[in-house]
Every structure is written in structure tokens, then in C-alpha cells.
Amino acid sequence: MRTQVAIIGGGPSGLLLSQLLHRKGIDTVVLERKTKDYVLGRIRAGILETGFVDLMRKAGVSDRMDKECFVHDGTVISFGDTEFGINFKELTGRNVVVYGQTEVTRDLYEAREAMDGKIVFNTENVHIHDVDRDAPYVSYTVDGIEHRIECDYVAGCDGFHGVSRQTIPLTVRKEYEKLYPFGWLGILSETPPVHDELIYAGSERGFALCSMRNSNLSRYYIQCSLSDAPEDWTDAAFWEELKRRIPGKYAEQLVTGPSIEKSIAPLRSFVTEPMRWGRLFLCGDAAHIVPPTGAKGLNTAASDIHYLYNALQQVYEEGDSEGIDRYSERALARIWKAERFSWSTTNLLHSFPEQSAFDLKMQKADVHFLRDNREAQSVFAQNYVGLPY
Template identity: 60%
Template structure:
């Protein structure tokens, strides 16, 4: 087989890249290690920046998003004593859209299938080759049969544990990482959300988040130790702990119900530099991870895809390598700003057991400054709705 761009990974980054390239007349094939059902079974967050919504419009995969997505003009920050609504639209002229990442993936899959594009699922032992030369290719197996996919470029959209970054020569990439001593215990339940907008809560017992997937399905989180055993958490225990971390008026409004999914997500910050190696390009979680606090994971992947898709289209349509040559630098500038914001929100809202009394007072002062300063709220809003590409 031969294609112009071989894409490794059929998560939202790989699918979005493939669809944008197709719309621009650039041929591509996606190679995925897991089954289609497995990919669609992964439950992830879904706060979309306007930039991502615009890219989905460009990819012709946004009809259902515009029908079912929940547009949020504001977000709440809460402590036990106070609640603050930050009017993001008033401060920036922008909003965010709540729409599950699984649904984004489903819509992109449907658009790809409708376009007749090739996605190879259930592949094994994929390996990128010769990406430092002029003729890169992928080898992999399907049902035990060896396959080869020749291409002009390889896009590694295969996540943190994917083969593309792992296949790089030792010493070719520098990594930066911070692992947090806690995770998020999340519960998905078919109950109406406590608020029509997200509530991020800071409390002496730890962080909590009130979120939603729709007007009838809620997603709630509480901070737990990194080594917490999920089996120790019954639904009743979760709801009780959630309410303890919310302002009393919010806690009283929480509707409880049986969980339909319960999981613990570890928190880490991670960046690999650079994001280009000859004709191999990394995008999304293959190159960086952010704590979910700032809602930047999926949006950063879309940012990478924006830069990479435009660079590849420029290469084929204008015979220019400028976009490809600057891809890593452009992507990383935005990545590090999002890493900073996600780290800042995590530091602001979570309880750190190792923090001394001085650190605790600083955290309280930081929260008070956000609550009392319109300039601080404008900075928060600018970052939360998404910095420009």
C-alpha cells in the first residue's frame, strides 16, 4: 500500500488530522492498534474550545455537535465560603462547548467512513521506518499477516504509550514531567447536573468538580490519593464525599443516582521535545499530557492538528516546507502555555499533603486574588476558552 500521509492512531487527533487532510485533497491512511469498539469505549472529558469547534466545522464533522453540544459562557470557581462565576464571554467574547470526547470521536469516524477513507483497526506490531530519510514507511500485521504502508510522512497520533515516540533513537528527544500525588475519582451518572455550568471547588478535604455530558447525564470528580483503590468507593461513599467538598447550597442541590462508570485518572504533566523527527511528526498525547484541571488535553491535540494539517497542505499545494519546518516550535509554544495554565489550576484547587502552613496561606491568597480581581478573572477566561492558534 501507499499513501501520502500515514497516521498512527485513530483517536480524535488522528481522525481529525485525516479528515482535514482529506478535505484538502491529501491522501491518508490510519493504522490503529485497537478495535473500533475499543476506541469508542474510552470515556474522556469534553470541554471544547472554539478553535476545536471551528476545526470540526472545517472537517465537516460538527452537525451533531451543534445540535447537542452545550455552549457555556461562564464557569464557577468555589470555596466552602464563596462562589464566583467567571463570565468568559463578557471578558473574552468567546465560549466553550461541552460535548464528550467520545462523541467527537464517533462523529469523526462517521465522517471518515462516509468519505470512504481507509482505517485499519486491530493491527499489531506497528513500527515506523526510515523517517529520517526521503521514503518513510510503516510495517505492521493484520490477522498475523505482515503489511507495509509506504508514505511521504508519518503522523504519530498514537498517545502517550504509542509506538511512534517509543521508536525514536535514544537521546533524540528531551522529556519534561511532573507527576502529582493524587488522581481524580470520577463518576458518570444519569442524573441532571447540579448547575448548568461547570463548578470547580476548592476545599480543605480536597478538590471537586461538578461537570456534565448533557442535561440528563452528569460527571462528577473528587481528588483522591494516587494509589487509591477504587473498590473502596461505593456510590454512596462517593456522593457523600462530593457533597462535603462543595458549598452547602451547591451540595443540597446534587441529585444522586447509580453510577454507570467509575474510574480513577492519575494526574501528570508531560512534554516531549521536539515534536518533529525528519518525516515523523508527533501530535496530541504522543507529545504531551496535561492534568485535566484546565480542560486542555483534547484541545491541545486539536491545536497540534491545526498546525500539522496546514503545514502538510502547504507542502502539497504550494511545495513549501516552511510550515513543516516550524511545526514543532509553533506547537510547543502553545503546549507550554497550556501546561502552565493546567499546572496553575491544579496548584490552586487541589490539596497537597506536603504543603506547609506558608504554602497553604499562599494558596488561599491566590484564590482570594482570583475572586476579587477582574484582571485575574480575565486572564483565567482567556486561557480557559483557549489561546489563539
């Protein structure tokens, strides 16, 4: 098989890149190691920056998103007795939308299928070859049968555990990582959201987040120990602990119910450099991971897709390699800023095991400064709605 761009990974970033390139007449093949149903069954966050929304519209897959998404003009921050709002719309003229990653992926699959996009599922033994030369190719097996795709470029959109990053030699890549000493216990429940906006709550008991998927589907999180397992927490214990961490007026009006999904996610910050080696380009979790506190995971993947899509369009339409030559530089410049925001917001609102009385006072002072300083709120809002590409 021959294609122009081989895309490893059939999640939202790989599908979005494929859809954008297809609309410019650039041929792609997407390889996914799982089934379509498996990919659509993964529960992920759904806060989309302005830039991501614009990419969905550019890809021609925004109709359902525009009709069903929740537009958020701001957020609520609390810490103990302190509570305040940050108005994104007022401070930046922009907002974010809530639209689940599963729905984004579903829309992209439907668009690729409507255009007869080439997606190969259940791929195994994927190997990327000769990307440091002029004729790269990808080999893989399906049902024990070996296949090969010859291509011009390879886009690695296959996540943290995928083959793409590992293809770059250790003599070339450098990795930066911070592991946090806690996780997030999250539940999904068929209950109305406790508030129209998201609530980010810090307390001496730990962090909590009140979010939503739609008018009768809520997503809640609490900071927990890494040694915990989901089955250690009954639904009743979760709801009681959540109420202890959020402002009292929201705790009183919280509607509880049985969880329909419960999981624990560890938190880490991770970046690999460079994000390009020869004709291989890393995108999304294959290159970087952020803690979810700043809602940047899916959005950082979207910024990578923006840079790579424009770079490939430039090389195919104009014969100009400037975009692909500078892809890693441009992507990383924005990634590190997103990493900084996610790291700083995590530090602002979480409890740390070795936190001293002085550390707690400094944390509260940071929260109060954000509450009282419009310029600080403006910086927070600019980062939350998404820095420009």
C-alpha cells in the first residue's frame, strides 16, 4: 500500500489530522491497534479551547458540536472559605466549550467513513522504518498477516505507550518528567451538574472538581492516594468526601446518584524533545502529557495537529519545507507554556504529602492574589481558553 502520510493512532488527534489533510487532497492511512468500539468506549475529558473548536470547523465536523456543546464563559475557583469566579469572556473575549472527547471522536469517525477514509483496525506489531531517510515505510500485521505502507511522512499519534516515540533513538531524544504523589478519583453519574460552570476546589482535605458532560450527565473528581483503587470507594463515600471539599452552598444543592463509571488516574507532567526525527512527527500524548487540572490534554494535541497540518499542506502545495523543519520548535514552544499552566494550577489547588504550615499559607496567599488581582485573572483566563497558535 502507498500513501502520502501514514498516521499511527486512531484517536481524536490522528483522525483530526487525517480529516484536515483529506480536505486538502492529501492522502492518509490511519492505523489503530484497537477496534472502533473500543476507542469510542474510552471516557475522557471534554473541555475544548477556542483553537480546537476552530480546527473542528475547519475539518468540517463541527455541526453536532455547535448544536450540543455547553459554552463556558468562565469558571469558579474555591479554597476553603474563599470562592470567586474568573470571567473568561470579559477578560479575553473568548470562551471554552464542553463537548466530550468521545463525541469528538465519534464525529471524526463518521466524517472519515463518509469520505471513504482509510482506517485499519486491530493492527499489531507496528514498526516504523527509515524515517531518517527519504523513503519511510510502516509495517504491521492484522490477523497474523503482514502488511506494509510506503509513505512520505509518518505522524505518531499513538499515545504515551505507542511505538512512535520509541522509534526515535535515545541518543536523539530527551525526556522530562514529573510524577505527582496523588491521583484523581473520578465518577460519571446521571445527575444534573451542581453549577453552570466548572468548579475547581482546593481544601486542606485535597482537591475536587465539579464538571459535566450534558444537562443530566455530571463528571466529578477528588484527589486521592495513589495506593487507592476505585473499589475502595463506595459511591456514598465519594459523595460525602466531595461535599467536604467544595463550598457549602454547592454541597447543599448537589444531586447525587449511582456512578456509571469510576476510575483513578495518576497525574504526571511529561515532555519529550524533539518532536520530529527525520520524516516522523510526534503529536499529542506520544510527545507530552499534562496533569488534567488545566484541561490541556486534548487541547495540546490539537495544537500539534494545527502545526503539522499546516506544515504538510505547505510542503505539498508549495514545495516549501519550512513548516516541517520548524514543526518541533513551534509545537514545543506552546507545549511548555501549557505544561507550566497545568503544573502551576495543580500546585495551586492540591494538597501535597510534605506540605508544611508555611507551604499551606503560601498556597492560600496565591489563591487570594488570584482572587484580588484582575491582571492575574487575565493571565489565568488567557491560558485556560488557549494561547494562540
